[in-house]
Amino acid sequence: MKKEIYSREHRAYLKKLKLKRALVILVRWFILLAALAVWEILALFKVIDPFITSSPSRVVKTIVSLYREKTLFYNIGVTLAETFTGFAAAVIIGYAVAVALWMSETARAVLEPYIVVLNSLPKIALGPLIIIWIGTGYTAIVFMTVIVSVILCIMNMLAGFMSVDETKLTLMKAMGAGKLTTLTKLVVPASLPAFMNTLKVAVGLSWIGSVMGEYISSKAGLGNLISYGGQVMRLDLVMASTAILCVLAAAMYLIVALIERITVKQY
Amino acid sequence: MLEFNNVSYSYHTRSGETAAVCGLSFKVERGQFVSVIGPSGCGKSTILSLAAGLISPSSGSIKRKSDMGYMLQKDALFEWRTVEQNLFLPLEIKGKNTPEMRKRAVALAQKYGLGDFLKKSPSQLSGGMRQRAALIRTLAAEPEMLLLDEPFSALDYQTRLEVCDDVQAIIKSEKKTALLVTHDISEAIALSDKVTVLSSRPAHVLAEHDIDFASTPKERRNDPRFAGTFEVLRKELGI
Structure with missing residues (x-):
């Protein structure tokens, strides 16, 4: 790397930028730690009832005891597997359907009202049907995850495909490219930012789908722990599972964001 | 190389039919650089789409080579x-x-x-x-042939002159045939062997001018005959 020599003014400017960034990070952490501290202190002095609200130390204790009972990673693993399978299936199916819709204007016109209605339908309403049709357990939960996120994947990708620059489409046509060539050479690469955006949306929805699926019927998983903890009034378990969900969902989102940063550099 | 014979083309929309081109005939010979100028909205781009085979004429016939390169307003x-x-x-x-x-x-x-x-x-x-x-x-x-759809109009004036001269030089030295549509009279004079003037919509040919003085765009712009040709074309376009 070449070492640049900056003017005094520019160095001051850079320093100011750095300070500002550091301040933002500092305040972020401060808010989190302060909230946890207030929560803990209020619970400690019984201002709030830790049986109802739990407390950070009790959450940590619960996680440690789950670990000792060897159920912590099992439950995390179950939910992760459901979420990831559902997420991958929804993205793949959504992409394929969007491609088919892009290919045929008639199909778009015909199917549009169905997509709109399916998108606004609260998917949890399908819960009983899923149990009856598919049964309970892993497959049913994955299915739930897919139907929660697939419609948005379709809509997002189709919007990405349709917004490809008109001039570029004309250029492809003038060069004699057919529909399939236009798809592979132009539409797919041009819609990469939309694809990354779809991944981000799908990550969030997949977590909703898998936890919702576990609420409806499950034998294990973080959603199962939350639902069980709620039924037997073990709020420590509910809080602990929620905290783990927070961390996992954030981690998955960050991974997608990182992939985005690497792949869409040149757009 | 390219020949339009009494070509007509209409756009159809729900609210009606618009005749964009009506009874248009012109010819581009091998190695020629031909410009088509016309008032804005006269259907110039339609002519290029027809020449490129992106659309087919409502009536009339077009003799064209299958092998064309299309250069657009935006670089894409x-x-x-x-x-x-x-x-x-x-x-x-x-x-x-x-x-x-x-x-x-x-x-x-x-x-x-x-x-x-x-x-x-x-x-x-x-x-x-x-x-x-x-x-x-x-x-x-x-x-074998280039179709140019106002390829310089998105550039700022200085770059435009520069690129315009370059493009002409490249096309000439590669011995290519070219059809340029533009609304810029001076660009058409500077670049072409022949300028075809179109009427307002529906477009047909009003006049054709062979330009044979000087050889490079730069020399043409500096030539005393440039202003005279410009005036003639300006009057024909009615501006």
Whole structure:
């Protein structure tokens, strides 16, 4: 790397930028730690009832005891597997359907009202049907995850495909490219930012789908722990599972964001 | 090379029918640089779409070569490809993606000052350089004829003059036939062997002028006959 020599003014400017960034990070952490501290202190002095609200130390204790009972990673693993399978299936199916819709204007016109209605339908309403049709357990939960996120994947990708620059489409046509060539050479690469955006949306929805699926019927998983903890009034378990969900969902989102940063550099 | 015989074309929309071109006849000979000028909205782009075979005439006939290169107002370079990969795009699509063809495209780029930019992203190029890359891309598949749809209108004035001169020089030295549509009278005079003046919509030919004084666009602009030709064309366009 070449070492640049900056003017005094520019160095001051850079320093100011750095300070500002550091301040933002500092305040972020401060808010989190302060909230946890207030929560803990209020619970400690019984201002709030830790049986109802739990407390950070009790959450940590619960996680440690789950670990000792060897159920912590099992439950995390179950939910992760459901979420990831559902997420991958929804993205793949959504992409394929969007491609088919892009290919045929008639199909778009015909199917549009169905997509709109399916998108606004609260998917949890399908819960009983899923149990009856598919049964309970892993497959049913994955299915739930897919139907929660697939419609948005379709809509997002189709919007990405349709917004490809008109001039570029004309250029492809003038060069004699057919529909399939236009798809592979132009539409797919041009819609990469939309694809990354779809991944981000799908990550969030997949977590909703898998936890919702576990609420409806499950034998294990973080959603199962939350639902069980709620039924037997073990709020420590509910809080602990929620905290783990927070961390996992954030981690998955960050991974997608990182992939985005690497792949869409040149757009 | 290209011949329009009494060509008409209408657009159909729900609210009605618009005649864009009506009884249009003109000819472009091999090696000629022909410009078509006309008032804005007169259906100039329709003529290029017809020439490129993107649309078929409602009536009349068009004799055309199948092998045409189309250069648009916007460069339409693909941001996710390097400049070099952009040049190879028509080769890939037309099934001409052989090492020799690629080598020729690269040689063309080097000859016309894009050599240092081949591995760069289009976003690192200036507007003029981008349009030049678009021309090399059009030439890469070695089309027999070029169709130019106001390819300079998106550039600022200074770049425009520069790129306009370059493009003319490149097209002449590669001995290509070209059809340019533009609304810019001086551009048409500076570049062409023949200028065809169109009426307002529905477009048909009002007049044709052979331009034979001076040879480069720069010399033409400085030639005393330039102003006279400009006046004639301006009157014919009714501005």
